[in-house]
Amino acid sequence: MPGYLTRAKVAPGIRGATNVLRIGGKGAAVAVLIFDVLKGMLPVWGAYALGVTPFWLGLIAIAACVGHIWPVFFGFKGGKGVATAFGAIAPIGWDLTGVMAGTWLLTILLSGYSSLGAIVSALIAPFYVWWFKPQFTFPVSMLSCLILLRHHDNIQRLWRRQETKIWARLKRKKRETR
Secondary structure (H helix, E strand, C coil): CCHHHHCCCCCCCCCCHHHHHHHHCHHHHHHHHHHHHHHHHHHHHHHHHCCCCHHHHHHHHHHHHHHHHCCHHHCCCCCCCHHHHHHHHHHHCHHHHHHHHHHHHHHHHHHCCHHHHHHHHHHHHHHHHHHHCHHHHHHHHHHHHHHHHHCHHHHHHHHCCCCCCHHHHHHHHHHHCC
């Protein structure tokens, strides 16, 4: 992935699929999204296959997200952890994964804000998990707290009605290329 895609001036210091989508296009964003999801999914599924208890699986999921949000090799400046947390939650069950993805997508489609999709999903995730697999409620709640903390700037911009809709920059970029 070209370095300029991950060092976007769209949101300086934030590396994630949404920013890559805004400046690098759909293909690059899908690649980033897939690898971010796998970053959370593979360690949790691997530990699950080894028979690790739910408590430790939760800690592994949290560790994957913390490593994504504050990566040592990028000066502790990473993404917001949404896709990695989604990947870490996926091994809990496909039913939960589908409901989470649906909540995120529906929020984005209705509002146009990627950040709001992440925030709403993070707020409701512990309730979904409690419904489907209650033994994972605490670690998923911790993941949700991480995501909400990481989105504090977005929450302020949403409150002030200054947040950029995900489609706005894509439309502007399309007009500029004509």
